[in-house]
Amino acid sequence: MCFEQFAPGHDRGSAGGESRLFRTAYAEGSRYVPLLREARKQWRELEAESGVPLLTINSGLMIGSRGGDFLAGVRTSIEDHGIDHEVLDSDELQKRFPQHSIGDDEEAILDHESGYLRPELAVAIAAEEAERSGAKIHTHTPVRRLRRESDSIVVVTDEREYRFPRIIVTTGAWTNKLLPGLTPALNVQRLIMTWFPTRYPEQFRSNVFPIFVRRANGYDISGWPTLDGTSVKVCINYGWDHVADVDTVNRTVDDRLFAPISEAVTRFLPSLIPEPARVGVYFDGYTNDHHPFVGLLPADERIVVMGGFSGHGFKMASALGLAAAELIDQGKTRLPIDHLTPSRFSSTPTVEDQCPDRQPRQLQPAPTSRRF
Ligand SMILES: Cc1cc2nc3c(=O)[nH]c(=O)nc-3n(C[C@H](O)[C@H](O)[C@H](O)COP(=O)(O)OP(=O)(O)OC[C@H]3O[C@@H](n4cnc5c(N)ncnc54)[C@H](O)[C@@H]3O)c2cc1C
Numbered sequence: 001m002c003f004e005q006f007a008p009g010h011d012r013g014s015a016g017g018e019s020r021l022f023r024t025a026y027a028e029g030s031r032y033v034p035l036l037r038e039a040r041k042q043w044r045e046l047e048a049e050s051g052v053p054l055l056t057i058n059s060g061l062m063i064g065s066r067g068g069d070f071l072a073g074v075r076t077s078i079e080d081h082g083i084d085h086e087v088l089d090s091d092e093l094q095k096r097f098p099q100h101s102i103g104d105d106e107e108a109i110l111d112h113e114s115g116y117l118r119p120e121l122a123v124a125i126a127a128e129e130a131e132r133s134g135a136k137i138h139t140h141t142p143v144r145r146l147r148r149e150s151d152s153i154v155v156v157t158d159e160r161e162y163r164f165p166r167i168i169v170t171t172g173a174w175t176n177k178l179l180p181g182l183t184p185a186l187n188v189q190r191l192i193m194t195w196f197p198t199r200y201p202e203q204f205r206s207n208v209f210p211i212f213v214r215r216a217n218g219y220d221i222s223g224w225p226t227l228d229g230t231s232v233k234v235c236i237n238y239g240w241d242h243v244a245d246v247d248t249v250n251r252t253v254d255d256r257l258f259a260p261i262s263e264a265v266t267r268f269l270p271s272l273i274p275e276p277a278r279v280g281v282y283f284d285g286y287t288n289d290h291h292p293f294v295g296l297l298p299a300d301e302r303i304v305v306m307g308g309f310s311g312h313g314f315k316m317a318s319a320l321g322l323a324a325a326e327l328i329d330q331g332k333t334r335l336p337i338d339h340l341t342p343s344r345f346s347s348t349p350t351v352e353d354q355c356p357d358r359q360p361r362q363l364q365p366a367p368t369s370r371r372f
Pocket residue numbers: 003004005006012013014015016017019020021022141142143144170171172173174175178191192193282283284306307308309310311312313314315316372
């Protein structure tokens with residue numbers, strides 16, 4: 001049984017905005033690679049079951065400063081796990097991908113196991129397939145509170161209470177509200193996505209324009225091929241901010257934020273028209289170390305908690321769903337997620353007796369990278 005405050009596939013949380021990077025040569029740590037390969041297998045299974053394409057592998061261009069940390073991390077993942085790739089110096093990069101304007105001090109690794117997912121569709125389809133397999137999803141049903149009792153966890157909705165021996169909590173940017181005693185609390189961030197029109201859509205089609213991440217000279221930019229044939233989504237690490245309450249936050253983006261974003265587009269992707277045609281606001285919860293937590297809650301092992309995806313969680317959702325199912329059934333999982341254990345934080349995450357209106361504690365400074 002599952003409770004969703006809106007309906008699967010909505011775009012009011014983390015998983016909106018039509019596309020998500022699926023990177024495999026992972027700068028955030030080579031230990032993610034087996035998990036990402038499992039995620040790819042699970043996405044493919046979901047596609048096979050549903051008959052709906054969700055994941056496109058069109059390669060990923062990882063652009064960074066020569067000798068910088070970002071490409072060093074990508075390289076380590078490639079070396080540890082034998083990922084099919086090419087290394088491009090700045091001349092070759094400029095020649096093969098003229099859509100980008102490349103500096104002399106930049107180079108790239110083209111990861112042939114990367115691409116992109118369709119997030120709203122993927123969530124909606126996963127929910128449909130789950131229902132087809134017998135799951136019951138209560139849509140438009142916010143969980144107001146969790147109550148721990150000796151023989152069960154009580155899930156409180158507006159209509160009634162439900163009792164379960166074990167539960168999974170995966171409530172994204174709302175996690176601080178449902179688990180107000182979670183320590184450390186998540187740092188919820190508002191992130192902006194921008195779409196820029198192009199008069200040359202053929203240059204940005206998926207077969208000639210790989211997804212990209214460019215981390216160099218203080219910028220953290222990511223982009224996707226055109227999916228609508230008229231615009232290209234580009235995200236730049238600008239204008240995102242800590243959010244106290246995701247339900248009351250202002251979703252309108254101040255026009256003043258666009259000038260630096262447009263400047264960066266003019267500089268790095270000069271064939272796009274640099275005024276955004278579309279803007280979207282989304283949220284994610286960040287942990288102190290920018291790695292998610294997935295596992296049994298030390299304070300109450302009847303609760304599996306998944307959260308703090310820190311701007312890079314969607315790609316692995318299919319594998320982490322399997323991990324959560326194994327954890328709830330068997331108390332352990334065969335998937336390689338030891339590094340994501342909730343107990344790794346210095347102050348052990350706990351769930352104190354519930355007090356829904358308590359403010360989140362231990363908010364951290366804004367992270368310096370969104371890590372898509
Ligand atoms: C702008 C942006 C770009 C990103 N780009 C990438 C990317 O390219 N690649 C990548 O891998 N990751 C990316 N991410 C990160 C990724 O999208 C998130 O990490 C991931 O979607 C988080 O999933 P989640 O399930 O924790 O949160 P969500 O997807 O928000 O899901 C949580 C769900 O819980 C429901 N819920 C919450 N509280 C309650 C309640 N009390 N009762 C009932 N239901 C409730 C919500 O309605 C929601 O449906 C990006 C994130 C953002 C914001």
